[in-house]
Amino acid sequence: MGKEERELYTFTRSKELFAxxxxxxxxxxxxxxxxxxxxxxxFPYYTASAKGCRYTDVDGNEFIDYMCAYGPMILGHNxxxxxEAAAAQQAAANCTNHPAPVMVELAEYLVxxxxxxxxxxxxxxxxxxxxxxxxxxxAHTGRKKVIMVNKHYHGVAPWCTSLGHGxxxxxxxxxxxxxxxxxxxxxxxxxxxxxxxxxxxxxxPYHHITYGKQELPAEGYWQGIEKICREEGIVLxxxxxxxxxxxxxxxxxxxxxxxxxxxxxxxxxxxxxPISACVGRKELMNSASKVLxxxxxxxxxxxxxxxxxxxxxxxxxxxxxxxxxxxTMLMEGLEKLGAQYGLEIETSGTPGLPFMHFKDDPDxxxxxxxxxxxxxxxxxxxxxxxWFISTxxxxxxxxxxxxxAEAALRAIKNKM
Amino acid sequence: MENANQNVLARLHLGAILPLLEDIAAFxxxxxxAVKDWNxxxxxxxxxGDPATALTFKQGVVKAFPGGVKGPKVTLTFKDARFLNEVFxxxxxxxxxxxxxxxxxxxxxxxxxxxxxxxxxxxxxxEELLQNPETFAFCVHLNLYALAFGVKxxxxxxxxxxxxxxxxxxxxxxxRIVDGPAAHVGVRQGQLFAGRGPAEKANAILEFADLDxxxxxxxxxxxIYAAVGGExxxxxxxxxxxxxxxxxxxxxxxxxx
Numbered sequence: 253m254g255k256e257e258r259e260l261y262t263f264t265r266s267k268e269l270f271a272x273x274x275x276x277x278x279x280x281x282x283x284x285x286x287x288x289x290x291x292x293x294x295f296p297y298y299t300a301s302a303k304g305c306r307y308t309d310v311d312g313n314e315f316i317d318y319m320c321a322y323g324p325m326i327l328g329h330n331x332x333x334x335x336e337a338a339a340a341q342q343a344a345a346n347c348t349n350h351p352a353p354v355m356v357e358l359a360e361y362l363v364x365x366x367x368x369x370x371x372x373x374x375x376x377x378x379x380x381x382x383x384x385x386x387x388x389x390x391a392h393t394g395r396k397k398v399i400m401v402n403k404h405y406h407g408v409a410p411w412c413t414s415l416g417h418g419x420x421x422x423x424x425x426x427x428x429x430x431x432x433x434x435x436x437x438x439x440x441x442x443x444x445x446x447x448x449x450x451x452x453x454x455x456x457p458y459h460h461i462t463y464g465k466q467e468l469p470a471e472g473y474w475q476g477i478e479k480i481c482r483e484e485g486i487v488l489x490x491x492x493x494x495x496x497x498x499x500x501x502x503x504x505x506x507x508x509x510x511x512x513x514x515x516x517x518x519x520x521x522x523x524x525x526p527i528s529a530c531v532g533r534k535e536l537m538n539s540a541s542k543v544l545x546x547x548x549x550x551x552x553x554x555x556x557x558x559x560x561x562x563x564x565x566x567x568x569x570x571x572x573x574x575x576x577x578x579x580t581m582l583m584e585g586l587e588k589l590g591a592q593y594g595l596e597i598e599t600s601g602t603p604g605l606p607f608m609h610f611k612d613d614p615d616x617x618x619x620x621x622x623x624x625x626x627x628x629x630x631x632x633x634x635x636x637x638x639w640f641i642s643t644x645x646x647x648x649x650x651x652x653x654x655x656x657a658e659a660a661l662r663a664i665k666n667k668m
Numbered sequence: 669m670e671n672a673n674q675n676v677l678a679r680l681h682l683g684a685i686l687p688l689l690e691d692i693a694a695f696x697x698x699x700x701x702a703v704k705d706w707n708x709x710x711x712x713x714x715x716x717g718d719p720a721t722a723l724t725f726k727q728g729v730v731k732a733f734p735g736g737v738k739g740p741k742v743t744l745t746f747k748d749a750r751f752l753n754e755v756f757x758x759x760x761x762x763x764x765x766x767x768x769x770x771x772x773x774x775x776x777x778x779x780x781x782x783x784x785x786x787x788x789x790x791x792x793x794x795e796e797l798l799q800n801p802e803t804f805a806f807c808v809h810l811n812l813y814a815l816a817f818g819v820k821x822x823x824x825x826x827x828x829x830x831x832x833x834x835x836x837x838x839x840x841x842x843x844r845i846v847d848g849p850a851a852h853v854g855v856r857q858g859q860l861f862a863g864r865g866p867a868e869k870a871n872a873i874l875e876f877a878d879l880d881x882x883x884x885x886x887x888x889x890x891x892i893y894a895a896v897g898g899e900x901x902x903x904x905x906x907x908x909x910x911x912x913x914x915x916x917x918x919x920x921x922x923x924x925x
Contacts, residue, residue, distance in 0.1 A: 267899075270897050270898060271898060273894075274894035274897070274898060278891060279893035279894055279897070280891075280893065280894045280898070281897065282893070286893050286896075286897065287897035288893050288896040288903065292896055292898075292902070293899050297897065415831045415832055416829075416832045416912075416914065416915025416916075418918075463906075463907060463908045614906075615839070615905040615906040616905060616906060616907070617904060620904060620905075636907065
């Protein structure tokens with residue numbers, strides 16, 4: 253074992269905890285944070301502490317964070333103004349018999365911030381509001397069917413979880429129709445075939461799937477979708493849960509130039525505090541009032557205070573631009589390194605949610621090795637899921653990561 | 669079990685289980701001895717001829733031909749799927765109907781029960797058998813092949829799996845055990861195929877650290893996500909292919925439970 257090899261991170265404590273976890277928790281760690289989705293043995297499993305764009309795992313390894321908790325940490329971990337706002341609200345009142353005034357303030361702020369929003373509804377997770385948006389669309393149109401894009405992720409409710417996963421039945425998908433991403437013609441054909449039956453079209457602003465290249469909308473795609481939806485009385489729902497506030501503070505539709513009827517937000521809205529939101533046009537507000545939908549903690553006030561502080565900070569500090577700059581530096585740096593080492597790297601997506609893969613690596617073998625090597629040097633690169641940039645990522649952090657990437661590429665080349 | 673599922677199970681018995689006699693004969697001296705003088709092709713089939721699997725016996729070597737062959741010497745026809753399944757599960761004392769030529773091979777047919785009994789012997793082994801490292805390894809080996817062949821059949825014939833198969837990406841999944849056997853399952857334009865041994869070019873690899881882990885999974889006693897996190901199973905390459913095939917594995921275990 254060479255010197256560099258000896259200095260790579262190890263994960264003894266993570267593995268010990270995981271061994272205990274599997275005795276009492278299905279999967280050990282379930283869902284999107286399951287080690288199954290990374291490269292077990294080369295990634296940490298448990299966090300000890302976090303600050304800014306870095307976190308430390310239970311083995312004492314420090315990472316520059318390119319997942320940001322899979323999106324929420326848009327201002328970086330433990331961002332003081334947000335934590336203080338949440339703590340102040342928590343001290344005053346959080347979970348009581350009634351909402352706190354901050355709920356009204358937050359709804360008003362979202363309505364001012366987001367051009368298409370005339371009202372706002374709050375819940376906890378992204379999946380709460382994507383499901384809610386379908387209920388509103390059905391209440392509004394009196395129709396049952398919903399079109400979604402193949403492979404787009406809208407949460408884990410049965411309507412959007414693929415068959416084959418435990419507990420999902422074909423009946424759960426009875427009213428779901430599927431179309432390929434960027435296939436405007438296919439969408440039009442489907443609408444014609446089911447004219448008068450379709451309540452909604454739900455999609456992410458662009459194709460940011462797990463295990464694949466990220467694809468932006470083709471020119472005219474969203475405008476074409478919007479036109480058809482208007483003509484056919486179909487509610488247009490934007491699932492901005494993952495992308496929201498990293499492309500545009502007014503919703504990612506503003507970035508791509510179209511106007512949805514409903515937008516679903518979560519992840520980055522409160523910099524790590526649990527809250528999601530669905531905002532909508534006034535034409536749908538009466539229909540929204542016909543939907544019964546609630547949860548034990550949906551009115552909790554502290555996350556609302558955190559959301560307000562997060563959104564205000566992003567606006568005042570021009571956070572979107574800062575994220576774009578850092579993400580661009582990372583994407584360009586990786587492509588340059590790939591060319592330098594003869595392993596062509598292609599980046600895709602948007603700078604706030606970048607992703608990369610190797611050109612001649614359709615099955616991700618090289619990608620998995622590379623991301624593991626980079627992670628074991630101190631920058632957390634997920635091999636299969638798009639990454640996230642925060643406003644806490646400074647040039648020096650990106651440069652340090654590019655150094656990790658270069659060392660990883662060198663190690664891979666040496667083994668080839 | 670519903671009729672549709674009985675049909676899938678019958679296909680599993682003929683297409684995934686019966687061909688394992690090839691491996692059993694290669695492994696076990698007693699079986700080779702029992703069939704050493706046989707020089708015959710036996711075809712097992714449902715009434716109508718589909719599904720069918722032929723076994724050829726020649727000097728103690730057994731070869732299986734899933735799908736059947738033309739002009740077998742002896743045809744054993746089962747009147748329906750339920751009956752076939754009962755025979756394979758040892759729940760029926762009746763025998764399938766041999767064709768006219770089969771009457772000339774009655775002695776072999778009487779001995780066939782014993783030979784077929786070895787399938788159950790290794791696929792549902794006793795604790796004693798599992799204590800012996802050599803037979804334990806063979807049981808794992810055999811179940812691994814049954815899994816590969818079974819996934820293909822469930823994917824092709826279980827109507828409930830149709831939407832799953834429709835979304836499978838093309839590629840070959842290799843399932844292997846460190847220092848042990850391997851099998852593979854592939855998808856090409858919605859068509860499944862399976863085989864013994866490693867893939868020529870695997871797009872995804874599911875690797876068990878040892879025979880114990882593989883056996884636990886094959887017996888449906890393992891949380892695969894926990895095992896991957898705990899590094900008892902490693903998955904590499906095209907994970908969506910493995911994810912896509914996973915529901916077929918779950919479905920297969922329902923049939924073979």
